[in-house]
Amino acid sequence: MKKTLSTRGITMLVLGCLALFGTSCISxxxxxxxxxxxxxxxxxxxxxxQRDAYHINVGDNLYMKVYSSDVKTSKFFRTDFPELMNDSYIYLNSYKVDEDGYVKYSFIDKVMVKGLSIEEAQTAVQTAVEEYFEDVTVQIKLVNxxxxxxxxxxxxxxxxxxxxxxxxxxxxxxxxxxxxxxxxxxxxxxxxxxxxxxxxxxxxxxxxxxxxxxxxxxxxxxxxxxxxxxxxFAFEKFPYGLFAGIISIGLSIYAITK
Structure with a gap:
């Protein structure tokens, strides 16, 4: 009879521990x-x-660079110099879109870029540059x-x-x-x-x-x-020490009554 009661008690302890442990689990x-x-x-x-690309707004900073296979053009836009393409360099060499939505680059006239995607802005600036130079490619990157x-x-x-x-x-x-x-x-x-x-x-x-x-x-x-x-609850309130103690006591009772 004593062994039966102890076994029942152990069963209840184990079930209680499992229930307590289960409250800290995540589905x-x-x-x-x-x-x-x-x-x-x-x-x-x-x-x-909303899958369309981002459209430029007032206050955006645009990194702009003109590349060309022509040596003189590359020297003019200083694209023949080595560049430190890190975030600080790009930001310091960026151009801000003014309150009217225009961006001013080098000697070319200001170009309206507000509301344009980066690709559309590249086309607009390249068109303006091509009025003075041939064989050029414009690169624009949104810095901010x-x-x-x-x-x-x-x-x-x-x-x-x-x-x-x-x-x-x-x-x-x-x-x-x-x-x-x-x-x-x-x-x-x-x-x-x-x-x-x-x-x-x-x-x-x-x-x-x-x-x-x-x-x-x-x-x-x-x-x-x-x-x-x-x-x-899992990291602050869960009584891990008490849980371990209950398991230890349960195992001890089981060893004695076995």
Whole structure:
């Protein structure tokens, strides 16, 4: 009879410990990104009306360079000199879009670039340069395209983007991906607007995100990956010492009654 009671007690202890331990576990369903709403609704193609490249705004800094196979032209634009292609060099050699949307480069007339994509701006500046030189190629890069990723990611920080567009998933990948306790279904996007600041909650587990206007990030966007409330319990409140003690006592009772 004594052995039966002890065995029952051990069983209850083990079940209690398992239940307690289970409260600190995270469902993989809550951390899986881009989940289909249902199997019939799943599609391999999502249309996003905001997929167009970034359009230049007033105050943007543009790095501009003119290249040519002609030696004299290259010397004129100093493209025959070695360049330190780091962020500081590019910023110091950039040109700011004025309040009217124009950019002034070298001796050419100012060129309207507001509202243009980087590719369209390159064409506009090249057309202006070709009025004076032949066989030239214009390179333009948006200098101030930087974003910040903070919160439950492995490598939070500020990132300079060397392309015309980037998605929120690509940005999180640059930040090392989500941590174990990241709340993927509630990621906050902080974005500047004409009236101030907009804060948008995004659900990265929903495949509808691929069609959202917020799927593509803009310069100065801040992505905050919020933590789950279970993180606080798991790392601060979970009684690991008590848990180990209960297991130890259970094993001792089992050894005595065996």
């Amino acid at each position: 993989l369903k809550k951390s899986e990104l881009i989940q289909p709403i249902s199997i019939p609704d799943y599609s391999n193609e999502f249309v996003n009306e 395209f930087s974003i910040s990723i903070i919160g439950e990611v492995n490598k939070p920080g500020n990132f300079n983007i060397d392309r015309e567009q980037i998605t929120i998933l690509q940005a999180i990948s640059m930040a090392g991906g989500l941590k174990e306790f990241a709340k993927a279904d509630e990621v906050r996007l902080v974005r500047k607007s004409p009236n101030g600041t907009v804060v948008k909650n995004l659900d990265l587990t929903n495949s509808k995100l691929l069609e959202s206007e917020y799927f593509f990030l803009l310069p100065d966007d801040v992505v905050y990956v919020t933590p789950r409330s279970s993180k606080s």
